[in-house]
Amino acid sequence: MRILVTAGGTKEKIDEVRYIANHSTGRLGSIIADNFAQDDNHHVTYIHGYGAIVPENKAIQLIPIFTSQDLESAIKHELTTHTYDIVIHSMAVSDYTMDNAFSQEELLTHLKEALFNQQATIDEQTFTETLSDVLAKLGKENEDKKISSSNEHLLLRLKKTPKIIKMIKEIQPDTTLVGFKLLVDVTEDYLLSIASQLLAKNDCDYVLANDLTSIEGDQHTGYLVSPDGSLTKAHTKPEIAEMIKQTLTTK
DSSP, X not given: OEEEEEESBOOEESSSSOEEXXXXXXXXXXXXXXXXXXXXXXXXXXXXXXXXXXXXXXXXXXXXXXXXXXXXXXXXXXXXXXXXXXXXXXXXXXXXXXXXXEEHHXXXXXXXXXXXXXXXXOOHHHHHHHHHHHHHHTTGGGTTSOOOTTOSSEEEEXXXXXXXXXXXXXXXXXXXXXXXXXXXSOOHHHHHHHHHHHHHHTXXXXXXXXXXXXXXXXXXXXXXXXXXXXXXXXXXXXXXXXXXXXXXXHO
16 A cells, blocks of 8 residues: 655745744654555655654655645645655644735835825725735745844735635545644534534545644544544544554555
8 A cells, every 4th residue: 555644744945044934743644654664565755844843754755845835745745756644734724824024114115105195095906905015015025035133023925725625526536535623622412513514625535633732742642533433532642543554544
């Protein structure tokens, strides 16, 4: 079997020395990859974020990425080059990436100038359109440079990243897809209801649902939810890895 595992998190550049990141270490994903690679008949590819933990098994193919755009390119390449039986998408992908950055002073100055060039009475639509134009133009000179640290207030304008998990089944409809959902300090019923919604929304075959408050070291409560409503539960990262492997290789 050919298995693709994504793990760790993406990092979105602010400039050439700064980035936005999350706390994902890739620990669970690395254990899942190692678990599958114990079987010599399994070829495992591991796409991981910068600084993420990598599997111990040297036979696993490693593909490092940095941004969500890098991840999208890597997944598209793998799925159009190889046929994967299983895709386990545990990577924490940033919901937003940088559009531009600018100081508060820049924004106010340009906005005032733009509005003064408008009619005497500014309606809501005109203000909104003017603000949008100003935001789009500001900060472009900072691209691919180091933003000055002299600004008292630095404003970052972010834009949505594509939902990469949705494109997996679009490219390979027959692969078995496992998505992941992490929430923080919610009830078990709520966590499982959100996981069930994601099954259909992202065309997943399974969703591994977990709560950040239950994670400490290898102690990690995870619920594997399937479309038929069946549910299995594990309490550590190695148990989760084995649960996923057994479910996907014996079905």
